[in-house]
Amino acid sequence: ETGVTQSPTHLIKTRGQQVTLRCSSQSGHNTVSWYQQALGQGPQFIFQYYREEENGRGNFPPRFSGLQFPNYSSELNVNALELDDSALYLCASSLKGPNSPLHFGNGTRLTVT
Amino acid sequence: AQRVTQPEKLLSVFKGAPVELKCNYSYSGSPELFWYVQYSRQRLQLLLRHISRESIKGFTADLNKGETSFHLKKPFAQEEDSAMYYCALSGATNKLIFGTGTLLAVQP
Numbered sequence: 729e730t731g732v733t734q735s736p737t738h739l740i741k742t743r744g745q746q747v748t749l750r751c752s753s754q755s756g757h758n759t760v761s762w763y764q765q766a767l768g769q770g771p772q773f774i775f776q777y778y779r780e781e782e783n784g785r786g787n788f789p790p791r792f793s794g795l796q797f798p799n800y801s802s803e804l805n806v807n808a809l810e811l812d813d814s815a816l817y818l819c820a821s822s823l824k825g826p827n828s829p830l831h832f833g834n835g836t837r838l839t840v841t
Numbered sequence: 842a843q844r845v846t847q848p849e850k851l852l853s854v855f856k857g858a859p860v861e862l863k864c865n866y867s868y869s870g871s872p873e874l875f876w877y878v879q880y881s882r883q884r885l886q887l888l889l890r891h892i893s894r895e896s897i898k899g900f901t902a903d904l905n906k907g908e909t910s911f912h913l914k915k916p917f918a919q920e921e922d923s924a925m926y927y928c929a930l931s932g933a934t935n936k937l938i939f940g941t942g943t944l945l946a947v948q949p
């Protein structure tokens with residue numbers, strides 16, 4: 729069984745630019761969630777995808793968008809980057825349902841200058 | 842509003858001492874509660890969930906709906922328990938709401 733992998737591990741962008749983060753889900757998992765973790769904080773829910781459709785969204789603006797592909801890989805896109813977007817972005821895959829545990833990747837550390 | 846509160850940023854204990862990591866939540870329905878752990882240089886991973894009522898690595902957590910708490914306990918701490926612990930709440934979906942985390946440091 730393969731785990732959740734994220735790429736890249738680190739990324740530096742300039743304010744106003746756009747970024748795409750990638751995630752490969754654990755084999756057999758049909759749900760992917762993205763979280764933002766600022767320094768010293770717990771992860772905050774951005775959104776979740778199930779069968780390639782958005783299935784819930786947290787309190788993030790529309791410039792945060794995502795995609796899920798048939799092979800269970802997914803992307804997080806952020807447009808018009810702001811300094812406050814600097815954070816660790818975590819991808820987590822799971823089976824659908826409230827009690828299915830999340831399997832996290834190692835995250836992508838995004839720095840916006 | 843849905844919220845998870847972990848009042849302690851850091852909890853330092855000696856090896857063999859009892860451990861209690863506090864977690865309080867605010868949720869209008871029937872929540873699912875979890876504890877996730879992150880060991881040094883490892884990814885965030887599930888430690889236990891209240892619905893399973895299991896003990897993992899000697900840790901237990903009981904959901905107290907009256908006090909809206911889900912404290913994590915272990916009778917005798919080990920050095921390998923040193924890690925960041927996050928309490929999390931889930932409602933009807935897999936959307937997890939995390940607390941800010943407590944760093945457990947077990948001294949030899």
